[in-house]
Amino acid sequence: MKIAQVAPLYEAVPPKLYGGTERVVAHLTDALVDLGHDVTLFSSADAETRARLIPVRDQAIRLDPAPLKSDLAAHLTMVSEVLARADEFDIIHFHTDMIHFPVFSRMADRTITTLHGRLDLKDLAGVYERWPEFGLVSISDDQRRPLPFASWKATVHHGMPGELYRFSPESKGYLAFLGRISPEKRPDRAIQIATALNKPLKMAAKVDAADKIYWETVIKPMVDANPLVEFVGEIADHQKSEFLGGAEALLFPIDWPEPFGLVMIEAMACGTPVVAFRCGSTPEVIDDGHTGYLVDTIEQAVAAAGRAHLLDRAAIRARFDLRYSATAMARRYLDVYGDLLARRPFAEEALPDVVTRLRPSEDRSFAAIA
Missing domain, CATH: 3.40.50.2000 (Glycogen Phosphorylase B;)
Structure with a gap:
């Protein structure tokens, strides 16, 4: 399967020091490569990965010594780069909250978005009501509580290389x-x-x-x-x-x-x-x-x-x-990807081998997987 992983640009992938989301993206990306998939990582140039790297910034934002920086501009540039290459991938996996929603709304069925942060912020509900076509993954069941109506497809707990x-x-x-x-x-x-x-x-x-x-x-x-x-x-x-x-x-x-x-x-x-x-x-x-x-x-x-x-x-x-190895996490995400592929129109005709091999069970709860 051809998979794009789109990481935030705040920290290196993996981070040099503190940082959670970018660390998880790094481990998921490498685990998917180890499982035999064709993976491309969109990130800053200081990423260390076994995947193909598409650098969209010279270095991660937090440790960049430049006194004036725009994280919004950096992420919009990355979204544009992903869009230009979108046809290269079966699945585009975003870890950048909702910034890609307006741009990718016509191809939302080719994307999955993992939300890594807290979701009880005032303005979030309107976004997930406005763009229900984007499938979402939570990192815990509890994380979903402020947005029970959102388009949740799975909960996938994090994993790390042992x-x-x-x-x-x-x-x-x-x-x-x-x-x-x-x-x-x-x-x-x-x-x-x-x-x-x-x-x-x-x-x-x-x-x-x-x-x-x-x-x-x-x-x-x-x-x-x-x-x-x-x-x-x-x-x-x-x-x-x-x-x-x-x-x-x-x-x-x-x-x-x-x-x-x-x-x-x-x-x-x-x-x-x-x-x-x-x-x-x-x-x-x-x-x-x-x-x-x-x-x-x-x-x-x-x-x-x-x-x-x-x-x-x-x-x-x-x-x-x-429960928490990087490989276990990657296999759970492969179930999510397979489900996404299987639900596309004409998926069986377009990608019969991939869909048949990766078709998950209907129960996407963590308890059913662990």
């Missing part, structure tokens, strides 16, 4: 926080939990410009005043095995409708249990009592983190391999 993460059979006794320093990620809760347990906490986190005041006025004073807390800063993929694998538990104390939470499965790949607040996608990702614990209060989180060392780290890694 070989990127080293399994650690034993921890080094500290707790970990990995992500962004922002109010919805609740790093303050992580510090409270570690302090209550008198356990060291290592925080590897990115501080966005938008969160600088929160960092300087709320979190940094908590870090500076607490000898248990070590702020590591932003880390890259090659540092995650050591950081997450050494942790007794990953704290995921979020306070927002998390669409997925990639760091949870990164921890699981290292064998590290996750203590997550029951919010957004966490009940779909964490098997309570097996790969971690789901909690509703600080007191519950303290108790859960205190017994996380009792969980079987090898079983946690095995669950990652079963």
Whole structure:
């Protein structure tokens, strides 16, 4: 099958440091290539991929030192480039929210769009009501709740290449926080939990410009005043095995409708249990009592983190391999692509081999696939 993957231009594919969507696109693209498909990636020129790369910007936006940049202009240029080559592909898979909708409305049946962000924003409903012809994929069932009427075709949980993460059979006794320093990620809760347990906490986190005041006025004073807390800063993929694998538990104390939470499965790949607040996608990702614990209060989180060392780290890694590998993710997307092809007019006559080989079952729920 000839597949186009269209990535956002904010981060490299995969990102050099923090970044979720572009990391998922990178792993999906390579997994599809490994499964024998002809894949083209539209991205910035600093992408690293086994697919054919069509660069549409000299480098990813966030690490571009140019003082003045237009992310809208960059993405419109990319959409135009994809449109010019659209006839080359059986499937065009967009990861760029809705920016392509006005341009691709006449060929929407050749596209699938994965939505990677939160969907409870004021203006989104009007867009998905206006362009119902675009098939959508959610990254968790919970993510769909603000837009139940949208044209959902499947939920596909994220996956990662297992070989990127080293399994650690034993921890080094500290707790970990990995992500962004922002109010919805609740790093303050992580510090409270570690302090209550008198356990060291290592925080590897990115501080966005938008969160600088929160960092300087709320979190940094908590870090500076607490000898248990070590702020590591932003880390890259090659540092995650050591950081997450050494942790007794990953704290995921979020306070927002998390669409997925990639760091949870990164921890699981290292064998590290996750203590997550029951919010957004966490009940779909964490098997309570097996790969971690789901909690509703600080007191519950303290108790859960205190017994996380009792969980079987090898079983946690095995669950990652079963549900969250990059290959498992790619196979689920191939089911989505096959369904899209099968529903096109004259699909059997136009692409009989592809449709027959990839025709999925009618049940597109994650439970039916896992």
